Amino acid sequence: MTNISIKVKDVSKIYKLYDKQIDRLKEALGKRKEYHKKHYALSNINFEIKKGQTVGIIGKNGSGKSTILKIITGVLKQTTGDVFISGRISALLELGAGFNMEYTGIENIYLNGTMIGFTRQEIDDRLEDIINFADIGDFINQPVKTYSSGMFVRLAFAVAINIDPEILIVDEALSVGDVFFQSKCFRKFEDFKKLGKTILMVSHDLSSIAKYCDKVILLDSGKKVAEGKPKEIIDMYKKILVNQLDAGKEKQQKVENNQIEGKWNDSLIVNPDKVEYGSKLAEIIDFAIIDEYNNITNNLMKYSEFKVKMKVRFGEEIEEPIFAFTIKDLKGTEITGTNTMLEKVNISIIKAGEIKEITFTQKMNLQGGEYLLALGCTGFRNGEFTVYHRLYDICNISVISHKNTVGYYDMGCMVEVL
Incomplete structure (x- = not known):
């Protein structure tokens, strides 16, 4: 495990689906009969990510991409299986996740840094870099509920990437920023790669997946279809999109x-x-x-x-x-x-x-x-x-x-x- 940043072993996520709300209550009251149907958001997922790799996860909507990221980051708990992490994770998942809408940008920087495990002094040392990277001007002192989606993602990514993580996890969030901000983020990705850090990203932008990833994992309907070199896996994904994989x-x-x-x-x-x-x-x-x-x-x-x-x-x-x-x-x-x-x-x-x-x-x-x-x-x-x-x-x-x-x-x- 010394060379492994993330290991996902036999991970499944099962949701209980009920036809009627009363059925949920009946089951909660201890009725022997099961009133739910099982939906496998993920089914027996296995993969490893080595330190220093940039790995992409692709698949159609509903394939389980965001679910596996949330399990890796601890936002969700898997139903079965294990996840092993080696290194400090910084994650940029759903837009605004981890932000208090009433707090200012500055206050949210300290809130997020504290949640990750930094002391106030450590956040103070990184504050200028975060503010400069976000580049949202005086809005940094305004409540984030007044932010546009572009400002949101700028601040969230600035926090995520400037707290010196060993593992960076990004879920589609960069698609919100403008082209210049995206370019700045990808330059930061290149810096991370050179420093030997691990990046795990989910994106529908196949060009970015092809350009930046060392390995790609393909999910479909909650199952892992394949993993391998970007071009090979993207070709498989193209076939899935038109129901021609087989x-x-x-x-x-x-x-x-x-x-x-x-x-x-x-x-x-x-x-x-x-x-x-x-x-x-x-x-x-x-x-x-x-x-x-x-x-x-x-x-x-x-x-x-x-x-x-x-x-x-x-x-x-x-x-x-x-x-x-x-x-x-x-x-x-x-x-x-x-x-x-x-x-x-x-x-x-x-x-x-x-x-x-x-x-x-x-x-x-x-x-x-x-x-x-x-x-x-x-x-x-x-x-x-x-x-x-x-x-x-x-x-x-x-x-x-x-x-x-x-x-x-x-x-x-x-x-x-x-």
Whole structure:
């Protein structure tokens, strides 16, 4: 155990679920009959984290990520199993956890420091560093109930990271801060790694997981699916998101040969608030985003090859239709895209009743982040530009990156210093 910071052994967390409140009372009064159902928030979880490792835990909502962190930090008690900790823990869990809303920022610094086990003198020695890192100005002397969520996370992280912990545990809290504060926090992560400290983090930001973690643990429905190198585990997580974790070579080949059963977009997270319009003389009836492993997914690795596919059904005979896709940022700015006319793909007359499958293949050079996909089928009918069918913001594309440059697009720069 000398090289182990955290060891989780056979840990389960079981909640009792009751259909009616009266059933809880009946059971509490000692009735022999059980009125509850057992819900396993965690089921027989095992893993070890070595000193100096940065480890990420990923999984869908409800997979048990936050529950295991709360058990490790002592906020929750496991139903069965054991947790062994070697080193002083500082944890940043739910926003504002451990804060008294009526106290000022300064008072909450002393409150949190005392809860961790510091003396007043030890907190005094760190106070200036905490205040400078939080960088919330005069609000440090105001009650935290007046803080914005951004101020909350700034102060909470400043306290957590400046009390010299041996183990830092962070649960999704950094997603609240602005981009500059997040950058400052991740620089602190790098400093921690260099000092040989242990970091355990939960995040939906797969780019951060890929960039900073030495190891990743994947949870699903309260069970540990796997642990290993970030790219390997992120690939597994992508399959879980589209219910393809157990898909074998046969199913992947069907995707590759455009023969997958059912609708392609059933395997995607589709935007319920999409914008759709057009005459529908030609209609987009299906679409897909396909990664380098031929899996249909919303998640793509930066620098990988991927495909955008659509299936279009023609209600009437149409001459020289134009098929297009566009990728936009979350503000609606068009970042990139193309169409068959720009690509000089010659398409003649398509007859009524025909269904065409269109595939755009390209390399993902966008920076890590979230984007939106738009699809379209247009053309010129009787000399007039006509929109047959457009689907705006039909689904998201999450780009997972180990390295980002400046701006939206990575030019793949090679650097030489002589």
